[in-house]
């Protein structure tokens with residue numbers, strides 16, 4: 478049976494950070510330990526979700542999409558099949574008003590990195606496929622997780638979609654073993670990378686490792 482590759486929207490962020498690390502983690506399925514920052518991030522995310530659920534009112538998706546005053550929902554999971562792959566994603570927050578849809582992703586120390594933008598484009602693509610009759614304009618928003626401030630916003634365009642499919646194709650070629658993964662050349666990224674800190678990357682351009690496997694890295 479020829480199963481389609483399942484791509485997660487969040488992979489786009491990881492792929493942009495360092496293709497070589499992405500390859501080890503998702504293609505070779507190597508275990509990559511989580512950092513304390515990642516565990517804390519997951520906890521903060523959960524706390525936000527719990528707060529939302531305390532005040533949220535239930536409605537159908539049709540009622541939500543027809544909202545004319547600003548309304549939000551959270552953690553909306555979407556999936557769709559494309560010719561060469563299957564795409565899945567969970568939107569952090571989806572806002573809607575009379576004219577627009579706002580696809581919002583919360584990030585710590587939020588900045589409009591290409592991978593973060595593509596992750597939002599993937600959600601936009603999923604939204605478009607799932608709700609083709611919704612005529613509202615789609616805005617993508619990167620928001621700082623801690624300050625709740627939007628740091629970047631843009632409409633989802635045909636050019637965005639084209640760029641996104643180029644990256645999907647590259648990911649597919651990686652999974653098929655038809656191209657070699659490129660390590661990042663950005664030493665700041667390597668310095669922050671757990672594989673660098675554990676002295677487990679021969680391509681790292683980060684600072685010299687003085688002590689490998691520091692205690693702040695957890696193994697579960």
Ligand code: SF4
Nearest residue numbers: 495498660667670678
């Ligand atoms: S240390 Fe640098 S090159 Fe190696 S996986 Fe991490 S980010 Fe990529």
